[in-house]
Amino acid sequence: DAGVIQSPRHEVTEMGQEVTLRCKPISGHNSLFWYRQTMMRGLELLIYFNNNVPIDDSGMPEDRFSAKMPNASFSTLKIQPSEPRDSAVYFCASRGSQGALGNQPQHFGDGTRLSIL
Amino acid sequence: AQSVTQPDIHITVSEGASLELRCNYSYGATPYLFWYVQSPGQGLQLLLKYFSGDTLVQGIKGFEAEFKRSQSSFNLRKPSVHWSDAAEYFCAVGASRAAGNKLTFGGGTRVLVKP
Numbered sequence: 558d559a560g561v562i563q564s565p566r567h568e569v570t571e572m573g574q575e576v577t578l579r580c581k582p583i584s585g586h587n588s589l590f591w592y593r594q595t596m597m598r599g600l601e602l603l604i605y606f607n608n609n610v611p612i613d614d615s616g617m618p619e620d621r622f623s624a625k626m627p628n629a630s631f632s633t634l635k636i637q638p639s640e641p642r643d644s645a646v647y648f649c650a651s652r653g654s655q656g657a658l659g660n661q662p663q664h665f666g667d668g669t670r671l672s673i674l
Numbered sequence: 675a676q677s678v679t680q681p682d683i684h685i686t687v688s689e690g691a692s693l694e695l696r697c698n699y700s701y702g703a704t705p706y707l708f709w710y711v712q713s714p715g716q717g718l719q720l721l722l723k724y725f726s727g728d729t730l731v732q733g734i735k736g737f738e739a740e741f742k743r744s745q746s747s748f749n750l751r752k753p754s755v756h757w758s759d760a761a762e763y764f765c766a767v768g769a770s771r772a773a774g775n776k777l778t779f780g781g782g783t784r785v786l787v788k789p
Contacts, residue, residue: 561717590777600718600764600779613776648717662708663777665717 561666582651697765
């Protein structure tokens with residue numbers, strides 16, 4: 558089975574440029590999560606979607622960050638304009654339907670390593 | 675709000691020795707608990723999970739974890755470590771569906787394996 562697919566795996570760009578990270582969740586999963594991982598702050602949840610609808614974006618650092626999920630098989634995380642402090646590894650995760658117990662695990666992609674110069 | 679503490683930032687263990695990684699959580703209701711492993715350059719892979727029932731849960735790669743409600747702990751163990759177990763390990767607690775189903779991760783424990 559294909560897991561969560563993220564692209565690109567690595568991105569290096571100059572500050573001020575727009576950055577778009579992409580994620581394809583596992584087929585049939587109805588929840589999607591975007592995380593950021595840094596040495597200083599560890600793993601932080603940025604935003605998550607249920608059935609393509611953003612549920613909680615309280616972790617999005619500022620207005621320069623935006624996320625969309627136009628359909629069940631694709632999501633983007635955009636940073637515009639980018640800044641050096643945005644350098645991090647960004648992970649996408651997806652999860653199947655929670656059912657009555659609400660206990661399905663999240664499955665992670667391999668991440669996008671973003672470097673803003 | 676839920677929280678997770680992994681007291682050990684780094685652990686070094688000899689190959690073949692046993693390993694125990696500590697995890698303490700704070701959550702007001704019955705927690706959903708997870709252990710993930712992250713190898714360099716990779717995403718997080720689920721090792722095991724606990725929701726209810728038997729407090730000793732078995733996972734992949736020979737790992738197990740024990741839920742102790744009285745101690746608010748969910749420690750991960752492996753009887754005999756292999757060099758390939760060198761990685762970073764994350765404990766996470768999940769909120770109920772009513773609370774948004776979010777995962778809160780601990781800071782991670784990096785495991786180094788000596789030959």
